[in-house]
Amino acid sequence: MPEAPETPATAAASPAVPYAPYDALLLLSFGGPEGPEDVVPFLENVTRGRxxxxxxxxxxxxxxxxxxxxxxxxxxxxxxxxxxxxxxxxQGLDLPVYWGNRNWAPYLTDTLREIAAAGHRRVLTLATSAYSAYSGCRQYRENLADALLELRAEGAPGANELRVDKLRVYYNHPGFVGPMVDAALAALDTLPAEARAGAHLAFTTHSIPTAMADSSGAPDDPARSRPGGAYVAQHLDVARLVAQGVADATGVAERPWELVYQSRSGAPHIPWLEPDVCDHLEALHAKGVPGVVMVPIGFVSDHMEVKYDLDTEAAAKAEELGLPAARAATVGTDERFVAGVRRLVLERAATERGERPERCALGDLGPSHDLCPAGCCPALRGSRPAAAGADWTD
Structure with missing residues (x-):
């Protein structure tokens, strides 16, 4: 999958500190337990208020x-x-990188306190979620706002001057799409030889309430008017890209694929995105499909929902059906994804300086907005302050 070249003209125009005005990068993630005694307290953090x-x-x-x-x-x-x-x-970039979580140590508030105490004031955030949705974007922004307000209330040194921005969603960046194509091809190669040519691709992502999906994206995003809003449109765009990459590499022009969902956790009476991956496996088996590759395009790493919902539950369902199945890897620490993060940082920094950098994106939807507008990916109930957006006042 091609990446944008760094041309001499671009390099010559770069400032002495190409990541300025930012002076720190924050890796912001979900968090998870690290021992049996952590499990229930962690889940209490995740479900607090419910x-x-x-x-x-x-x-x-x-x-x-x-x-x-x-x-x-x-x-x-x-x-x-x-x-x-x-x-x-x-790359000779002396940009400090920190890590904070929403639901377990290292907690976001503690990390931002550390960042401010170290003298940093302009922080750019990479969330480990590639798509637009309340739980994948705005909720992280709400967590950033909660942490900033808490630090200011306690009078933490530097907290009042601390400004936090967030990288645009990167689902269609070459550094994300390219590794997914190669991962799907590697998984396909593990199927029995007789199943490969006719194998289907099942692109999996986290199911969310249909009402949340429908309102995902910016208010003026044309995708928001479609069923599933920007969340589904973005996944379909990536699925098409990966399916085409697999078809090109294998010479199988008509490689059937579908976007399916996993990890539903809501009440039964609330509509969530479907079909569920296990139901989809049953449907494929009933059609006589010779094999399937599950491609978790909705996830950045092989975390618990991948290891349990796909590698345990879905794998057990496929075995029960006698359906040859393989699971593609997530992008993880693929060097192309890591380099893509760097390019996104430099792109956003250049934009903040008033320049017009090339904004890499594959597919039909183009690069997403840098600054989330008011009303972007709203919560289903209530409204809370969200940092790193047009409706946040530092």
Missing amino acids: GIPRERLAEVGQHYFRFGGVSPINEQNRRLLSAIRADLAE
């Missing part, structure tokens, strides 16, 4: 207990953090 009984949390926690009570996400974030730091250093 009135879910502790007994139910213990039941949900069995997913984590199957893996020793440890979510893989924190270790994956440590690797990504190291990879980003190494990539920046190799």
Whole structure:
């Protein structure tokens, strides 16, 4: 998958500090338990305010207990953090990179306190969610606002001058799409030889309430008027890109594919995006499909929802059906994704300086907005302050 070249003209125009005005990068993620004793407290953090009984949390926690009570996400974030730091250093960019989580240590508020105490004032945030939706974008912005307001209320040094921005959603950046194409091809190669030519691609992502999906994206985004809003439109755009990349590489022009969903957690009476991946596997088997590759385009790393919902539940369903199935890797710390993060940082910095950098994006939807407008990806109920957007006042 091609990437935009760094031309001599672009390099000559770069300032002495190409990431200015930013002086720190924040990796912002979901977080996860790192031992059995962490599981229920972690789930209490995730579900706070929803009135879910502790007994139910213990039941949900069995997913984590199957893996020793440890979510893989924190270790994956440590690797990504190291990879980003190494990539920046190799390029001669002395940009400090920090890491904070929404729901477990290192907590976002503590990380921002550390950033402010170190003297940084302009922070650019990379969220480990590539798409537009309340839970994947605006909720992270709300968490940033909560942390900033808390630090200001406690009088933390530098908190009043701390400004936080967020990188645009990057689902269609070459650094994200290219690794997904190669991962799908690698998984396809693990299927029995006789199943490969006719194998279907099942692109998986997190199911969300249909009402949340329909309102995803900016108010003036044409995709928001479609069923599923920007959330579904963005996933379909990536799925088409990856399916085409697989078709080009394998010579199978008509490679059937579908966007399917996983990890539903809501009440049964509330409509969520469908079909569920396990239901989809049953439908493929009923059609006589010889094999399937599950491609988790909705996720950045192989965290618990990938390891359990796909590698455990969906894999068990495929085995029960006798349907040959493979699961493609997520982008993780692929060097193209890590380099893509760097390019996104430099792109946003140049924009902040009033320049007009090339904004790389594949597919039909083009690059997303840098600054989320008012009303972007709203919550289903209520309204809370959200930083890093047009409706936030520093």
